[in-house]
Amino acid sequence: MIPLSELEVHEHDVLIVGAGGAGLSAAIESSAQGMKTGLICKSLLGKAHTVMAEGGVAAALGNVDSRDHWKIHFRDTMRGGKFLNVWRMAELHARNAPVRVRELEEWGAVFDRTKEGLTAQRNFGGHRYPRLAHTGDRTGLEMIRTLQDHGIHQGVDIFMECSALDVVKDKEGKVSGVVCMWRDTGKFALFKAKSVIFATGGGGKGWEVTSNSWEYTGDGYAMAYEAGAELMDLEFNQFHPTGMVWPPSVKGTLVTEGVRGEGGILLNSEGERFMFDYIPERFASETADTEEEAARWLEGDESARRPPELLTRDVVARAINDEVKAGRGSTHGGAYLDIANQRSAEDIKKKLPSMYHQFKVLAELDITTDPMEVGPTCHYFMGGIRVEADTTMSNVPGLFACGECAAGMHGANRLGGNSLSDLLVFGNLSGKGAADYVRGLSAQPEVSEEDVNAIIKNATDILNRESGENPYLLHEELQANMQSNVSIVRIKEDLEKGVEELEKIKVKYGNIKAPGASQFNPGWHESLALRNLLITTEAVARAALMREESRGGHSRVDFPGESDEWFKYNIVTKKGADGKMDVQRVERPEPDPELKRIAESVLEDLEKEVAEDQANGK
Amino acid sequence: MALRNFKVYRGNDESGEMVDYQCEVTEGMVVLDVIHRIQADSANDLAVRWNCKAGKCGSCSMEINGKPKLACMTRMNEYGPDENISIMPVKTFPVIRDLVPDMSWNYAQNKRIKPYAPNQSKKDAKGNYIMMQEDVDRVQEFRKCIECFLCQNVCHVLRDHDRKDVFVGPRFMIRLAGLDMHPLDTVDRIPEVKKEYGSGMCNITRCCTEVCPEHINITDNGIIPLKERVVDRYYDPIAMIGRKLFGS
Numbered sequence: 001m002i003p004l005s006e007l008e009v010h011e012h013d014v015l016i017v018g019a020g021g022a023g024l025s026a027a028i029e030s031s032a033q034g035m036k037t038g039l040i041c042k043s044l045l046g047k048a049h050t051v052m053a054e055g056g057v058a059a060a061l062g063n064v065d066s067r068d069h070w071k072i073h074f075r076d077t078m079r080g081g082k083f084l085n086v087w088r089m090a091e092l093h094a095r096n097a098p099v100r101v102r103e104l105e106e107w108g109a110v111f112d113r114t115k116e117g118l119t120a121q122r123n124f125g126g127h128r129y130p131r132l133a134h135t136g137d138r139t140g141l142e143m144i145r146t147l148q149d150h151g152i153h154q155g156v157d158i159f160m161e162c163s164a165l166d167v168v169k170d171k172e173g174k175v176s177g178v179v180c181m182w183r184d185t186g187k188f189a190l191f192k193a194k195s196v197i198f199a200t201g202g203g204g205k206g207w208e209v210t211s212n213s214w215e216y217t218g219d220g221y222a223m224a225y226e227a228g229a230e231l232m233d234l235e236f237n238q239f240h241p242t243g244m245v246w247p248p249s250v251k252g253t254l255v256t257e258g259v260r261g262e263g264g265i266l267l268n269s270e271g272e273r274f275m276f277d278y279i280p281e282r283f284a285s286e287t288a289d290t291e292e293e294a295a296r297w298l299e300g301d302e303s304a305r306r307p308p309e310l311l312t313r314d315v316v317a318r319a320i321n322d323e324v325k326a327g328r329g330s331t332h333g334g335a336y337l338d339i340a341n342q343r344s345a346e347d348i349k350k351k352l353p354s355m356y357h358q359f360k361v362l363a364e365l366d367i368t369t370d371p372m373e374v375g376p377t378c379h380y381f382m383g384g385i386r387v388e389a390d391t392t393m394s395n396v397p398g399l400f401a402c403g404e405c406a407a408g409m410h411g412a413n414r415l416g417g418n419s420l421s422d423l424l425v426f427g428n429l430s431g432k433g434a435a436d437y438v439r440g441l442s443a444q445p446e447v448s449e450e451d452v453n454a455i456i457k458n459a460t461d462i463l464n465r466e467s468g469e470n471p472y473l474l475h476e477e478l479q480a481n482m483q484s485n486v487s488i489v490r491i492k493e494d495l496e497k498g499v500e501e502l503e504k505i506k507v508k509y510g511n512i513k514a515p516g517a518s519q520f521n522p523g524w525h526e527s528l529a530l531r532n533l534l535i536t537t538e539a540v541a542r543a544a545l546m547r548e549e550s551r552g553g554h555s556r557v558d559f560p561g562e563s564d565e566w567f568k569y570n571i572v573t574k575k576g577a578d579g580k581m582d583v584q585r586v587e588r589p590e591p592d593p594e595l596k597r598i599a600e601s602v603l604e605d606l607e608k609e610v611a612e613d614q615a616n617g618k
Numbered sequence: 619m620a621l622r623n624f625k626v627y628r629g630n631d632e633s634g635e636m637v638d639y640q641c642e643v644t645e646g647m648v649v650l651d652v653i654h655r656i657q658a659d660s661a662n663d664l665a666v667r668w669n670c671k672a673g674k675c676g677s678c679s680m681e682i683n684g685k686p687k688l689a690c691m692t693r694m695n696e697y698g699p700d701e702n703i704s705i706m707p708v709k710t711f712p713v714i715r716d717l718v719p720d721m722s723w724n725y726a727q728n729k730r731i732k733p734y735a736p737n738q739s740k741k742d743a744k745g746n747y748i749m750m751q752e753d754v755d756r757v758q759e760f761r762k763c764i765e766c767f768l769c770q771n772v773c774h775v776l777r778d779h780d781r782k783d784v785f786v787g788p789r790f791m792i793r794l795a796g797l798d799m800h801p802l803d804t805v806d807r808i809p810e811v812k813k814e815y816g817s818g819m820c821n822i823t824r825c826c827t828e829v830c831p832e833h834i835n836i837t838d839n840g841i842i843p844l845k846e847r848v849v850d851r852y853y854d855p856i857a858m859i860g861r862k863l864f865g866s
Contacts, residue, residue: 043667043669043677044667044677044721044725045725046675046765047669047670047675047676047677048669049669051669051670051674051675051764052669052670052672052674052675061746063746099745102745102746102747105736105746105747106736106747107734108733108734108736108797108800110749110754110757110758110761110800112751112758113749113750113754116748117749117750117751118742118746118748119746135758135761136758138674138762140674141674141761141762141764142761145763145765149728149733149734150733150734152725152728152729153729153733160722160725184714184715184718184720213668213669213670213671213675214668214669215669246646247646247647248644248645248646249644249646249647249648249651250646250648250671250672253671253672254672354673354674357673358672358673361673361691361693362646362648362672362691362693363646364693470658470662471662472657472658472659472662473658514662514663515662515663516663517663519630519714519715520665520714520715520716520718521662521663521665522657522662522663522665522666523657523662523663524663526662
């Protein structure tokens, strides 16, 4: 056993795991609250998933359409989430997003401008008004660089290329730190902390076709689960409708929704604009039903309704899936996304420069002259660690979560642009929440030498084994299983098979072997991440099997349509006393009546109310 | 589909060798796909950095057949069907392991730059800053930078002369240029640009511009205007006489 005195030890009031937009926001706020703050991340700073976000950040600034208001943003978010969102989280998000976006400008972000010199806003799926502040199609880069360049001057201790392995707690169950591994040397370190904020993102690496990078292995879900935290809504996985489908090596790479926001249309192999056939009843009164009306909308006619390509992501992804299954797919099994015939080449290059570049280099295709081929790609987890809305704390005292790894904000389906605003709003709130919690503690909770050593031994066993399973090939097996059995459209038999396969992969994982030394050894890193991905995908598969309805990002062929009965429940997953995964349905609390009223209002009535609010300076 | 030959650097900063690997190359593959395949099948511990695999994060900078590139944006069909391909880490920074360089010097340079501080009077009643698009076009060009540090890797001052002690390199010159040209920023960084960040070290060979995967016109739009600002400030003949007479 390694005595703690021989281990590298760091001490912080608040330790944040993950340095994407949520982690950086949390760190900045925690430091501003006077906390000694540490930030650890698996990659170099500025490389986290936020950098890949393209289309924009949603906030009711009202710069382009002054009728916008937090109430409308809130209503859009709830409808997009099929009303399964935690009401209070959706409210906090809609109310706070504008101030957080303006704060980014204070810190140096340079968003595209309107003619009046204000932050410009663009249209996106499910958003009533042009609402997404953006910088071309590289909004995530603009945001993460801003947070990074500001954050490094806020007195935060930043530890790059450092992997969190597991959380440690004191005897009473309070968080007391995180055991980590330096990726370059393979050495271990103990980060003692009075509170820990997870900003660890999602787990898209469980699927073959995904827009996610190697980092997205559900680390936060799995570490929280092992620490006794509850996970919620994991059955809701967002398949983004437009990932690249060709060539094979880039299958899944994201094509921004901004293409459709800028007027791009979806066509099948017969040249039909098929989205007109897939308008759900709930959105029928707010969606154009002819090409002529959609065209007028694009020209800025306020009386025209939105084109069906801008329906929510779950609807568009399923529509593409159905078209391909019906034999009307594109050459390589997707749909055609055409912007070439909708906008001038000059506009396309100005508004969508990185899409132009991406297709030119990776697919040898000029999007200003030819249609793209796109199909669904695993993109985002709506579910995650169950947290209290205002503080973002989980059921484990001192363990907080924000951004994609937290559950509740997006319900059953996330609107595009709401993740970038989510990470700003809840990153900030978690910094505050953790600071408040720490102020209530009298001392640093104790760390048990035994627990630390158990975590280290788990990690080194993988290196020390004589022989065993190849981590990369086992990961590929896991991805193939999730892709075929727990995918965009689900059915009981497949899900059961998926769970069975996962059990077999878990057994193999027990004998995983990373050859080589401990210094910067990706095979070892892959093996460690695979534990997390296995817990994550098991939670997804089991929750998907339990929820017998189709809602948002969870579609069951055997249970089509939303069920009023299931609407009353969230699925909550935690580690059982027997060490097995415990999956339960838990009744949702009654919503605040005022929030319920706003979300369920008829659009025209709410717009009238907002106009009155605005006239009265509210 | 063809079996192709690759030589990949394996080792650290002190010692290493080029190791031969073979990999099936299929349509559309990029060099990063090849590395991943080799890693999965025959060299589980081959160290490489990558994230987005779409040219957006700047993690996978390396030297492919001697050319500094992003491995995720380098298509295999750029090379002849029988061409052998060598893959090396970037040269200008120490090697941690295999294809992974130690980039910490770059992060240290960024921290030396005084942060943005906007002119608070340029806000409207709702707290929005007012800036015109034409005034931020150039700033946005520089902000396209994905910090792949390929420009740092090819800069003669850093690569050949190893003068990391006197020059922050093209990446941070354009960061400084972006702040200097920002319509709302209030901080004067020109004295540091000259004295601490080493604008005079650049002799405008434009190697940085050539290698930029974001096609930022680093030299002409960023470094040269900064040099001009320094010249205006410090080498204006009348001001020079003034300084001689009255000191500065």
